[in-house]
Structures are given as structure tokens and as C-alpha cells.
Amino acid sequence: MNDHQVPNRIYATYWIESAYPLADAAAIMAGEQSTGTFLRVPGETDELRKKFAARVEALEEQGPVTSPSLPGSGTPKNWDGKRRTAHVTLSWPLYNIGPSLPNLLATVAGNLSELKPFSGLKLLDLTLPPEFLTQYQGPQFGVAGTRTLTSVYGRPIIGTIIKPSIGQTPEATAQQVKTLAEAGIDFVKDDELQSDGPHCPFNARVSAVLDVLNTHAARTGKRVMYAANITGDLDQMLERLAHIEANGGTCAMVSMNSIGLPAMKIIRRHAHVAIHGHRNGWGMMSRSPAIGMSFIAFQKLWRVAGIDHTHVNGLRNKFCESDESVIDSARTCLTPMFSAPNKGCEVMPVFSSGQSARQAPDTYHALGTTDLIYACGGGIMGHPQGVAAGVQSLQQAWEAAVQSIPLTAYAETHTELKAALELFGA
Amino acid sequence: MNDHQVPNRIYATYWIESAYPLADAAAIMAGEQSTGTFLRVPGETDELRKKFAARVEALEEQGPVTSPSLPGSGTPKNWDGKRRTAHVTLSWPLYNIGPSLPNLLATVAGNLSELKPFSGLKLLDLTLPPEFLTQYQGPQFGVAGTRTLTSVYGRPIIGTIIKPSIGQTPEATAQQVKTLAEAGIDFVKDDELQSDGPHCPFNARVSAVLDVLNTHAARTGKRVMYAANITGDLDQMLERLAHIEANGGTCAMVSMNSIGLPAMKIIRRHAHVAIHGHRNGWGMMSRSPAIGMSFIAFQKLWRVAGIDHTHVNGLRNKFCESDESVIDSARTCLTPMFSAPNKGCEVMPVFSSGQSARQAPDTYHALGTTDLIYACGGGIMGHPQGVAAGVQSLQQAWEAAVQSIPLTAYAETHTELKAALELFGA
Numbered sequence: 098m099n100d101h102q103v104p105n106r107i108y109a110t111y112w113i114e115s116a117y118p119l120a121d122a123a124a125i126m127a128g129e130q131s132t133g134t135f136l137r138v139p140g141e142t143d144e145l146r147k148k149f150a151a152r153v154e155a156l157e158e159q160g161p162v163t164s165p166s167l168p169g170s171g172t173p174k175n176w177d178g179k180r181r182t183a184h185v186t187l188s189w190p191l192y193n194i195g196p197s198l199p200n201l202l203a204t205v206a207g208n209l210s211e212l213k214p215f216s217g218l219k220l221l222d223l224t225l226p227p228e229f230l231t232q233y234q235g236p237q238f239g240v241a242g243t244r245t246l247t248s249v250y251g252r253p254i255i256g257t258i259i260k261p262s263i264g265q266t267p268e269a270t271a272q273q274v275k276t277l278a279e280a281g282i283d284f285v286k287d288d289e290l291q292s293d294g295p296h297c298p299f300n301a302r303v304s305a306v307l308d309v310l311n312t313h314a315a316r317t318g319k320r321v322m323y324a325a326n327i328t329g330d331l332d333q334m335l336e337r338l339a340h341i342e343a344n345g346g347t348c349a350m351v352s353m354n355s356i357g358l359p360a361m362k363i364i365r366r367h368a369h370v371a372i373h374g375h376r377n378g379w380g381m382m383s384r385s386p387a388i389g390m391s392f393i394a395f396q397k398l399w400r401v402a403g404i405d406h407t408h409v410n411g412l413r414n415k416f417c418e419s420d421e422s423v424i425d426s427a428r429t430c431l432t433p434m435f436s437a438p439n440k441g442c443e444v445m446p447v448f449s450s451g452q453s454a455r456q457a458p459d460t461y462h463a464l465g466t467t468d469l470i471y472a473c474g475g476g477i478m479g480h481p482q483g484v485a486a487g488v489q490s491l492q493q494a495w496e497a498a499v500q501s502i503p504l505t506a507y508a509e510t511h512t513e514l515k516a517a518l519e520l521f522g523a
Numbered sequence: 524m525n526d527h528q529v530p531n532r533i534y535a536t537y538w539i540e541s542a543y544p545l546a547d548a549a550a551i552m553a554g555e556q557s558t559g560t561f562l563r564v565p566g567e568t569d570e571l572r573k574k575f576a577a578r579v580e581a582l583e584e585q586g587p588v589t590s591p592s593l594p595g596s597g598t599p600k601n602w603d604g605k606r607r608t609a610h611v612t613l614s615w616p617l618y619n620i621g622p623s624l625p626n627l628l629a630t631v632a633g634n635l636s637e638l639k640p641f642s643g644l645k646l647l648d649l650t651l652p653p654e655f656l657t658q659y660q661g662p663q664f665g666v667a668g669t670r671t672l673t674s675v676y677g678r679p680i681i682g683t684i685i686k687p688s689i690g691q692t693p694e695a696t697a698q699q700v701k702t703l704a705e706a707g708i709d710f711v712k713d714d715e716l717q718s719d720g721p722h723c724p725f726n727a728r729v730s731a732v733l734d735v736l737n738t739h740a741a742r743t744g745k746r747v748m749y750a751a752n753i754t755g756d757l758d759q760m761l762e763r764l765a766h767i768e769a770n771g772g773t774c775a776m777v778s779m780n781s782i783g784l785p786a787m788k789i790i791r792r793h794a795h796v797a798i799h800g801h802r803n804g805w806g807m808m809s810r811s812p813a814i815g816m817s818f819i820a821f822q823k824l825w826r827v828a829g830i831d832h833t834h835v836n837g838l839r840n841k842f843c844e845s846d847e848s849v850i851d852s853a854r855t856c857l858t859p860m861f862s863a864p865n866k867g868c869e870v871m872p873v874f875s876s877g878q879s880a881r882q883a884p885d886t887y888h889a890l891g892t893t894d895l896i897y898a899c900g901g902g903i904m905g906h907p908q909g910v911a912a913g914v915q916s917l918q919q920a921w922e923a924a925v926q927s928i929p930l931t932a933y934a935e936t937h938t939e940l941k942a943a944l945e946l947f948g949a
Contacts, residue, residue: 130716260567
């Protein structure tokens with residue numbers, strides 16, 4: 098919260114593009130999302146407006162554009178021919194809606210994206226009052242709790258995704274996890290496409306995998322975290338969560354966009370394990386610079402609802418996201434949403450997509466911490482000396498990164514890292 | 524379902540834009556969303572692929588573009604310099620995920636929108652196998668049931684939104700609804716910003732409004748439908764639903780994007796009233812032609828989950844949506860999703876935004892039916908002869924439309940319509 102913000106209001110910042118004078122455009126947003134409508138109606142008294150209207154708190158012009166980013170927008174009467182962009186911050190009194198995430202969404206997003214005066218409008222950030230913590234529990238484990246559950250300290254949690262995504266039997270899945278556990282992995286997860294099909298039923302898969310991991314833990318003392326995908330309807334998710342817990346699991350994965358905030362709130366209330374929030378479908382809201390929502394705003398909603406981990410892509414990833422955006426996303430996951438003595442709601446960022454030893458130094462230097470899950474597929478499974486060497490090469494890469502030793506220098510005395518760099522490039 | 528489609532598969536059609544050869548681009552989509560990943564992994568056997576891989580069912584080139592619609596895309600090795608667009612249809616065996624809407628979303632959307640080979644990718648349509656009806660109830664009331672609940676036949680259900688959106692007391696809200704009921708309105712609804720704030724608590728508001736409507740029904744025999752906004756967390760929504768039902772209400776409104784599909788499924792299971800599905804936030808997914816989801820695909824998910832009504836904007840609306848898109852949306856709401864003897868899951872489209880008498884003929888001729896809710900604000904409240912005349916002018920406009928009599932001719936013998944046309948234009 099900035100100094101000028103007051104604690105009982107909701108703040109939302111947007112990027113806008115409009116042919117309207119920017120002050121008019123901002124006023125239209127505030128009106129549409131509070132007391133106003135297209136026409137001023139009789140009941141919209143000055144007193145009512147004073148008490149309930151959204152306020153324009155800030156407006157910073159960002160420079161002109163030559164053509165509309167999105168179709169369907171309009172121009173004002175006596176248009177000056179210019180199309181401007183700006184950052185706009187609106188605020189609402191919390192009592193308009195109370196501390197409710199579903200009603201918050203309708204207020205900060207609602208019909209805004211369709212308003213004709215705008216040829217672009219994107220939600221960039223949200224600041225919520227701590228009263229939301231009276232209704233929502235926030236993360237149960239977050240960074241510190243995930244370290245406790247995995248007993249991994251001083252370096253990232255090294256993980257991988259079970260592949261192929263779908264089609265393997267429970268037994269084949271468990272066999273793959275056994276190989277990974279014996280190789281020293283900290284974390285494995287289902288693909289988001291894996292659910293409860295007849296070829297690989299959830300209960301059978303989770304029982305088989307956790308049996309392997311329980312045996313491994315009994316033998317070695319190391320408890321590998323398995324994020325089993327519980328995504329489904331609410332009753333199914335609660336049953337699957339209970340199955341994980343009954344079998345000694347420590348994590349459940351949920352596709353956030355598939356289930357909605359109210360279901361996540363209920364899962365959080367029931368869960369005794371970490372909640373791994375998968376953001377698949379996120380590209381629909383993020384990919385266009387002119388519409389949708391930033392990840393910074395998006396993940397705040399889910400942190401309050403109770404996730405412990407969420408995905409941020411990775412540096413030099415195989416998707417379309419820039420490195421700058423990846424680091425911004427990870428940094429925001431690790432930034433408290435509320436000031437002490439409130440819970441801060443930090444969550445653990447999950448780096449994935451084309452990650453190997455070579456991105457460790459840049460990731461560490463950009464982020465300044467090892468508080469992350471570092472998920473590699475090819476970087477582990479594709480290592481020429483085998484899966485265990487793959488895991489070791491990643492641990493070595495992070496040792497080098499933390500000590501600011503160039504990877505190639507560290508590789509001189511670490512053969513697994515050396516082989517990895519030869520395969521993936523330094 | 525087209526003739527070539529088989530009943531135990533899921534079909535999804537996309538618009539894509541890519542610098543890759545279109546067949547390669549389609550194969551990348553199918554691989555990413557089923558058995559494949561960026562690299563072929565050892566477990567991805569031919570047998571596994573045959574059984575579980577997504578298939579490319581159709582690929583129709585749509586013509587080239589000169590520049591990428593979205594940032595972040597890549598080009599193939601030996602790129603020919605061309606960027607093409609196409610319609611692609613993929614299919615998956617239902618047994619990959621079973622009849623689960625949350626898992627369906629992860630499968631047909633998932634990470635597709637972020638894939639680097641695409642500079643545009645939008646989900647256009649879905650075809651689901653009727654097995655989904657073993658897990659989901661679909662609409663309880665739909666068109667026919669909504670007509671029964673309101674006793675309105677042979678014309679649209681004429682409605683309006685309570686304004687100002689927020690800030691009125693329960694008593695002032697009920698007074699406004701009393702005026703509207705006495706004017707002959709069929710349907711009123713809360714604004715999506717109205718929820719359960721301390722100035723207008725849900726229970727007090729709904730009790731006051733339904734008391735007015737119950738008295739009105741006892742006196743006149745006409746039961747006005749009130750879509751009270753129950754949007755919130757799941758326990759709150761179920762309590763609010765019960766409050767509506769205990770007080771004789773016939774409808775509950777829910778912001779679909781705020782709550783998610785699993786919560787809607789549960790509301791549907793408990794509801795004895797019509798579910799009014801509000802699509803606010805929809806612009807985030809729809810506004811860009813290059814990313815997101817068509818309304819045609821979107822509303823199918825919610826119809827299966829159980830909504831009875833949903834919003835489609837209106838002709839010459841105040842938002843950025845084109846008339847063509849509005850009519851396509853309404854038509855798809857009224858089109859069965861499943862063939863007999865299965866439930867068709869048709870829902871009632873809600874026209875709103877700047878609607879008045881003047882859009883009735885074009886709406887009727889484009890849609891060919893009166894099976895819709897026609898919500899007007901200014902068209903009713905702003906009528907120069909009062910609210911009752913406003914309602915009558917809309918009924919008259921639709922009488923003229925259905926009889927193919929020009930509005931101006933019909934207005935010669937209908938003074939309320941005549942006054943409306945003078946105000947709003949013919």
C-alpha cells in the first residue's frame with residue numbers, strides 16, 4: 098500500500114488506451130463500476146455518490162498511439178484526433194461489497210473491458226485492505242511451510258513434471274516417480290491434463306505414487322513432494338484431497354482458472370497439505386497487452402484464497418512470455434500483500450518450461466533468492482549420465498549461482514554440471 | 524455435431540495465426556494438449572499416442588496477415604516469410620478426462636494461448652458428448668420454464684435493472700421495484716455490483732423486494748421475476764439462494780466469471796429457481812480478436828453447468844460489441860447442444876445495454892423468435908409519459924415487430940410507442 102492509500106478502500110490500477118480526454122475516460126470507468134450508468138438516473142444523488150462512488154486516485158499519461166489496439170471502440174464528439182494511453186488508479190470503499198473475492202472481481206473487472214470509449218484496458222494491480230483476511234485464510238504453507246514439508250533449505254526445490262502428460266497407467270507413473278525419487282528429486286507433479294480418466298484413475302495413481310514415496314521416505318528420510326492434480330468438481334476435489342492426506346501426501350495441485358475462487362476457498366479450508374495453484378488458461382487473460390489482467394493482479398486474488406505455490410514460467414522459456422515478465426511475476430509472489438502484523442500471503446513461485454542448469458545464475462541474480470520451485474523436464478530426464486546426474490547438475494548449477502561462480506568454472510570440478518552444459522549450452 | 528463427429532469425443536475449434544506451416548502448427552496444438560511435450564519423451568509410445576493423443580480433425584486456411592496480432596511469437600527455421608491464419612478443429616477421446624467441465628477447460632484451453640508458434644489463438648466453438656449430462660444437470664427452467672414462472676407468452680420478457688447500481692437502501696430498492704411492477708414490468712434484476720454491503724444487506728433487500736412482488740402477485744395475479752444477485756462465496760450463495768426461495772422468489776443471479784464452474788454446478792443442484800448467469804468480466808476473454816474465447820464456446824460450458832439465462836448485449840449497444848456478434852450469441856443460446864432424446868440445454872438470451880423500442884424489429888428479424896429477455900433502462904424509466912408507458916411502448920414495439928408492421932405505422936395508433944420513438948428515434 099502506498100502512503101496515500103487508506104486501509105479501508107480497494108485500489109485497482111489499469112492501463113488504458115482511449116480517444117477520449119483521459120480525465121473523462123477515467124471518470125467513465127469510475128462511474129460504470131460504482132454508482133453511475135450511461136445516463137445519470139434520478140436516484141443517483143450527490144450524497145449517494147459521495148458515499149459509494151469509485152474515485153479516480155491517480156492518472157498518469159503514458160504517451161500516444163497511432164491506431165486502436167482493439168476493435169469496437171468509439172471516439173468522442175469534437176475528437177482532437179489523438180489516442181492516448183495512461184495508468185489509472187481507481188478506489189472503492191470496502192463497504193460497497195465487503196471482503197468478498199467474487200464481488201471484488203465483478204467490481205474491479207466487471208464490464209470495464211467492453212466499454213466503448215476504450216481501445217485497450219488492462220488491470221495491472223490491486224491493493225486490498227487486510228479485512229479480506231477475516232474471510233480468507235491465505236496460504237497455509239507458502240515458502241517456509243513448503244521448505245519444512247520437503248526439508249529442502251538453502252537452494253530451490255528441484256522438481257519435474259511426470260511425462261507423458263497422460264496415457265500412463267498408475268503403475269508406470271509410480272515407477273517413473275520411483276526413478277526420480279532415487280535420483281534425489283525434491284518435487285514431482287502431475288500434468289494439468291492428467292485427472293481421473295479410466296486409464297489412470299486418481300485414487301489408484303495417487304496410492305501407487307505415494308506408496309513409492311512413503312517407502313522412499315522410510316528408507317532415506319527424504320519426503321518427496323507430489324502435487325497430485327485434484328482439479329474437478331468440488332465434491333471430487335475434496336474426496337481427492339482426503340485421499341492424498343490419508344496416504345501421506347503433502348501437496349494437491351489445482352488448475353485455478355478451471356475451478357474459480359469460491360471452490361479454492363473451500364479447498365483451503367479443508368486442506369492439510371500445500372496447494373499448488375496451476376495457472377493454465379492464464380494466457381487468455383495475459384497474452385494481449387491491450388486487454389485482460391496482469392499476473393501481478395491475478396495471483397493476489399489466489400493468494401488470498403489460499404494457494405501456496407503458483408507458476409511463473411521460466412527464463413528463456415518455450416512459451417511467449419518475456420524474461421522480464423517472468424521475474425516480475427516471481428517477485429510479486431514473494432512480496433507480502435499485507436503489512437505486519439497481518440499475514441503477508443507470500444507464495445512460492447514455480448519456474449518451469451525449458452529450464453535446465455543454464456538458467457540458474459540468471460534466475461538467482463534477477464530474483465535474489467532461492468525461494469522457488471525449479472521444475473525441469475529435459476534438464477533432468479535428458480541428462481546424458483542419467484536422471485540422478487540430471488538432478489545433481491541442477492543442484493550444482495544453483496550452488497554456483499549462489500556463490501557467484503560462473504557455471505563453466507564450477508563445471509570444471511562437477512562432472513554432472515559439465516555434462517549438462519555440454520548438452521544444453523552454458 | 525457434424526456428421527463426421529463421433530459421440531464419445533470432445534471437439535474444439537480454434538482460430539489460429541502462425542508463421543509455422545499450418546499443419547505443423549495444428550500438430551503442435553494437439554501434442555501440447557494431450558500426450559506430447561516440447562520433446563518426445565521415452566514413454567510416449569506409438570500405442571499410447573494412438574489411444575490418447577488429440578487428433579487434428581480439420582484445418583481450413585483463412586488467409587494471410589502481414590504482421591503478428593500478438594507479441595512474443597516465434598518463427599520456424601527456414602521461415603518462408605508468410606504468416607497465415609486458419610480454423611483448426613481438434614478432438615480428444617472423452618476418456619482422457621471424463622465428463623468434467625473443469626478438466627475440459629484445462630484440456631481445450633490450458634497452455635495453448637501461450638504457445639510460441641502462435642501470434643493469435645482463439646477458441647471458437649466446442650462440441651461435447653452427451654455423457655456430460657450424466658454429471659451435469661443443464662438448465663432447470665431455460666426458455667419454457669422462465670415463461671411458466673413469469674406467465675409471459677408470445678412476446679419477450681420485458682425487464683430492467685435496478686439503478687443506481689449501488690447505494691440505495693433495501694426500502695428504496697423495493698419502492699423502485701413497486702413502481703416497476705405497477706407499470707407492468709415482467710422482470711427486474713440487481714446490478715452485478717450490488718451484493719451484500721452493510722448499506723443494502725442481501726437478506727433485507729430481497730425480503731423487501733419480494734414482499735412488494737408477493738403483494739403485487741396476490742393483487743394482480745402477475746408474478747414479476749426478480750434476479751437477486753447471490754454472487755459471493757459458496758456458503759453465502761447457498762444461504763442467499765435459500766433466502767430467495769423462502770421468500771417466494773423465482774430467480775437468482777450469479778456472476779459466472781466470479782464464481783467458476785464447480786460452484787455453479789452446486790448452485791444448480793440446490794436451486795428451485797431460475798439461474799440468471801451474468802457474464803460480467805467477459806470482455807477480458809472476448810474483446811481481442813486474437814486471443815481468448817468466443818461467447819459461443821463460453822456459454823456452452825455454463826449451460827451444461829446449469830444456467831437458465833445469460834447476457835448477450837443488444838443491437839446498437841453502448842459497448843464495443845457488433846450487432847452480428849450479439850445475434851450470433853443469442854442464436855447459440857437458443858440452439859440445442861445435444862440431440863434428442865438428450866436434454867438440449869437451451870437458455871434464454873438477455874438483451875440489454877441501450878435498448879429501447881427502436882431495436883425491437885431488427886432484433887426480432889435477426890433472431891426470428893421472441894424467446895428472450897429484453898432489458899431496458901432508459902427505454903422504460905426515461906419515457907416521457909412515465910414508467911408504465913415505457914413498459915407499454917416496448918410491448919407495442921414487439922407486437923409491431925412480430926406482425927412485420929413498421930414501428931412508425933404502429934405508433935400511429937399506439938401513443939406510448941409514438942412518444943418513445945419521438946424520444947429515442949425510430
